[in-house]
Amino acid sequence: MVLFDANAILRYILQDDTEMVNSVEQQLSTSFCYIPVEVLAEVVYVLSKVYNTDRNIISQIVIDITNTDKIIVAQHNVVLHALRVYATTTLDFVDCLLTGYAKENKYTIFTFDKKLKKYLKENIDNN
Numbered sequence: 001m002v003l004f005d006a007n008a009i010l011r012y013i014l015q016d017d018t019e020m021v022n023s024v025e026q027q028l029s030t031s032f033c034y035i036p037v038e039v040l041a042e043v044v045y046v047l048s049k050v051y052n053t054d055r056n057i058i059s060q061i062v063i064d065i066t067n068t069d070k071i072i073v074a075q076h077n078v079v080l081h082a083l084r085v086y087a088t089t090t091l092d093f094v095d096c097l098l099t100g101y102a103k104e105n106k107y108t109i110f111t112f113d114k115k116l117k118k119y120l121k122e123n124i125d126n127n
Helices: 006-014 018-030 037-049 055-066 076-088 093-105 114-123
Strands: 033-035 071-073
Touching (some): 006 037, 037 055, 037 076, 055 076, 076 093, 093 114
Parallel strands (some): 033 071
16 A cells, blocks of 8 residues: 655646656556545645635545545545535634544544634534
């Protein structure tokens, strides 16, 4: 299994360097790829802040990648929940991940963040 970093995933998503895209595709054709949550958080951040990509588009792109046969995503259900929340709120992606952990693992989130508290109260009901 190969651990992919954010740059490899971004090249694959953006298709902006043919040689790198081919290299990613070659890797995917020969082995499974593991993507940690932290790497997906960086991908979301870069797409949002550097490429000014709409939240709904980011969410759909990353969901599509996480559903690829050769790609294994850490905490897959947490990530999917986070991406759905990210597409429909103004919460930061890390806060969306926290809501995923709360929802999927029944964790209680301790926070002073007012937006996050409001979301949790209205949607998770663990505060």
